[in-house]
Amino acid sequence: MIPLHKNLKGRVAVVTGGSGVLCSEMAKELSRHGINIAIIGRNLEKAQSVAEEINQSGGVAISVEADVLNRSSLEKAKEFIVDQFGKVNILINGAGGNHTDAITDTETYSLDISRKSFFDLTEEGFTKVFNTNFLGAFLASQVFGPELIKSEAPTIVNISSMSAYAPMTKVPAYSAAKAAINNLTMWMAVYFAPVGLRVNAIAPGFFLTTQNRGLLIDKNGEYTERSRKILRGTPMRRFGKPKDLLGTILWLVDEEYSGFVTGVTVPVDGGFLAFSGV
Template sequence: MGILDQFSLKGKVIIITGGTGILGESFVKALAEAGAKVAILGRNLEKAIERVQLVESLGREGLAIQADVLKEEQIIRAKEQILEKWGTIDGLVNAAGGNMPNATIGPDKNLFEVAVTDTLAAIELNLNGTIIPTHIFGQVIAEKGKGSIINIASLSSHQAITRVLGYTVAKTGIVGYTKWMATELSLRYGDGVRVNAIAPGVFLTEQNRALVTNPDGSYTERGQKFINNTPFSRLGNPSELEGALVFLLSDAASFVNGEVLYVDGGFTAWTGV
């Protein structure tokens, strides 16, 4: 197999939770362009169908499934649908998650008067929303003895970022969970089963545009802080995550296991001095 062939996902069945989200669109596109058959899971069925149309426009097969990653019975049903259509699962991308507005603790809020339930909800979405799909879809990958699971960590899993307590706790947990599952699955099922994580930096999307930029396009105070602490002196573009995703899912990463790949323009490497 040539080096370029090792990066191909041709014919592989890849599931992406949160495939209806902002970063999910870039992920879905990248998977299809790399040759994968893509199962797109999300709570918005209409959006999932749109993403399938994107996959099909690139000449690949897609499947839209409406499912909530926190509902075990829905994920089990999704697994059955995927196996019925394609007969196997080769990869899983746990992209469902994100920060929740009510769980954001701004400087104007009293830290100890914020509803703890909002923080717990953010933890549940981001952490449990990765654990549940991994334990259900991952069983298929483990029992066949070959496949790759990708979790989504964050800058906040490496160092503290103000305001996002629940998100920080969850993403830190994702790193621990990634290392634990990478170890256990390989010891139990062999060297063909891998678990890794991607930790994105700050990416400019429609979802966070109002948080990091002003209406005139200049950066907000918080946005400028991210810029100032990034050696690249800019925010990321969602397309810049695509290469890392395809690499970790592909045979080119066959000896990469239990790792967290930061895609952040050097943010976590720099002390600011």
């Protein structure tokens, strides 16, 4: 078990997408270190489930229904959170995901017109995926930023992806959005450095989540060819587990450990990014 970061006790973390597989585990771990947690999600029932689990474990958490693409709902969420906790020290921009309308059927172009190609992707689907993964982080940062700046040791952690560095096949909107997240992370880090707001990102390698399970596990519960490609390209030869992210998130939010770190995206990927394939 990770040793407690006692200086984090009493701080407040807002986690968008906090009911997801990865961010819910981050929220639970932050709570174990004494951080009060606000789980933001479009599905209030799912957000409540995570908050209740934290509370039952002895932590302090609330759930808030909000859409990261709706500034008004984010503003209402901020007012509620500040009313409950009085401040915000940490923002984790974890809301994201993909959609079938922004995914091609094949990795490269095929003359088979029965397969969904780049030309069949809808503007609505592409825009929704890009906005959820990028614009949502931008809007949440704008809304919660003023509260962060007023608080002790403020920090933003964005969630990137391996696809930010070299785009994964089939998912152009998601890949473009995550590349934009890396760029925004650096831009914001420079912009807010004079007022002490640190901005960093985590780029998880390949983890089995609700969003990507259909691409990685077939109907028989076996690895797909895409999964086998990923594992061949991952020197540690396994998918990540949510607990693999916890040390990194704690390092980034604790200024005693990373107080001079801002503008970086940290890969947590089992060596995927470092491996050339030969």
